[in-house]
Amino acid sequence: xxxxxxxxxxxxxxxxxxxxxxxxxxxxxxxxxxxxxxxxxxxxxxxxxxxxxxxxxxxxxxxxxxxxxxxxxxxxxxxxxxxxxxxxxxxxxxxxxxxxxxxxxxxxxxxxxxxxxxxxxxxxxxxxxxxxxxxxxxxxxxxxxxxxxxxxxxxxxxxxxxxxxxxxxxxxxxxxxxxxxxxxxxxxxxxxxxxxxxxxxxxxxxxxxxxxxxxxxxxxxxxxxxxxxxxxxxxxxxxxxxxxxxxxxxxxxxxxxxxxxxxxxxxxxxxxxxxxxxxxxxxxxxxxxxxxxxxxxxxxxx
Numbered sequence: 375x376x377x378x379x380x381x382x383x384x385x386x387x388x389x390x391x392x393x394x395x396x397x398x399x400x401x402x403x404x405x406x407x408x409x410x411x412x413x414x415x416x417x418x419x420x421x422x423x424x425x426x427x428x429x430x431x432x433x434x435x436x437x438x439x440x441x442x443x444x445x446x447x448x449x450x451x452x453x454x455x456x457x458x459x460x461x462x463x464x465x466x467x468x469x470x471x472x473x474x475x476x477x478x479x480x481x482x483x484x485x486x487x488x489x490x491x492x493x494x495x496x497x498x499x500x501x502x503x504x505x506x507x508x509x510x511x512x513x514x515x516x517x518x519x520x521x522x523x524x525x526x527x528x529x530x531x532x533x534x535x536x537x538x539x540x541x542x543x544x545x546x547x548x549x550x551x552x553x554x555x556x557x558x559x560x561x562x563x564x565x566x567x568x569x570x571x572x573x574x575x576x577x578x579x580x581x582x583x584x585x586x587x588x589x590x591x592x593x594x595x596x597x598x599x600x601x602x603x604x605x606x607x608x609x610x611x612x613x614x615x616x617x618x619x620x621x622x623x624x625x626x627x628x629x630x631x632x633x634x635x636x637x638x639x640x641x642x643x644x645x646x647x648x649x650x651x652x653x654x655x656x657x658x659x660x661x662x663x664x665x666x667x668x669x670x671x672x673x674x675x676x
Contacts, residue, residue: 412651419443419644427640442641446649455608456649462607463589463653466526470585471578473531478539479570484549500533506598513599520601528595529588535581542577543570583658590654608650615643 413433418426422437430436446452480486481493503509518524547570555565571578593609600606 415644415647419641419648423641426644439641442645443649445642446645451603451611452608452646452649454604455606455611458605459590459608460653462525462592463586466529466589467582467585469526469530470532470535471581474535474539474581474585475571475574475578476566477531477536479543479566481536481540482543496533496536510598519599520605522605524599525589525592525595525607528599529585529592532584535584539574539577539581542574547573586657587654612646612650615646 410433414431417433417435418431419442420438420440421431421435422439423442425431425436477496481489483489486492504512513519513524513528518527551569552565555569560568591609592607593613596607596610597613600610603610
């Protein structure tokens with residue numbers, strides 16, 4: 375005979391369905407709240423500036439106007455900032471990955487002499503620092519102030535990411551595999567490049583996302599340590615427009631009045647936000663599948 379379903383189990387299943395529906399609705403609301411600003415900015419960047427300034431725009435574009443994007447592409451400083459940000463993000467991420475992967479591999483080795491002391495010394499920098507003034511004095515005295523490679527050196531490695539890398543290598547790559555490579559004649563560099571790197575694609579992907587976003591959104595270090603505008607990233611120019619409300623070369627000779635320039639500056643603001651966010655929005659979906667795995671690395675020991 376089939377067992378009859380007990381009323382308590384029916385109630386539990388019913389409560390579980392209600393709970394799942396509530397969670398899905400809540401996540402949907404959070405998603406809409408997060409998505410609305412992106413859609414609004416995109417719509418505002420291609421809408422008639424008059425409709426945007428008057429508050430008529432809620433979600434969908436009002437009219438169609440690409441003049442803001444045309445002015446952005448004509449502006450030399452925006453293009454210089456975009457070029458610099460791409461350089462810092464690309465070259466900086468590559469350097470970050472090389473140093474972080476090597477440090478993580480070294481700390482994952484059981485035969486590393488003074489491993490605990492080195493780890494403690496490196497982790498000390500996560501908790502304590504000399505402060506902004508001390509850091510500025512050091513950067514200035516060692517000749518890093520206002521150099522094109524300043525941002526690359528200052529953000530060369532993150533101890534948090536080194537710990538993630540160490541945990542991944544120690545927990546996901548068997549030590550026997552490294553020993554077999556050594557028996558086959560590989561030295562430490564051969565083991566690293568032929569065994570560790572090919573098997574560490576998930577952590578490399580998540581580190582690329584972390585470091586790439588960090589470099590692309592880098593603002594404070596550039597503001598403090600870069601004086602030459604030709605070396606400054608795009609975020610500095612965004613600050614001048616969005617925060618300080620400074621209009622940058624909107625070809626005033628081609629505009630008829632101050633009102634028109636104000637309308638154009640408003641349109642350029644939203645267009646700049648879209649242009650500045652576009653690279654990361656394009657790259658993120660390709661790395662998103664590694665995001666959760668990267669965050670969970672080292673969280674469970676077994």
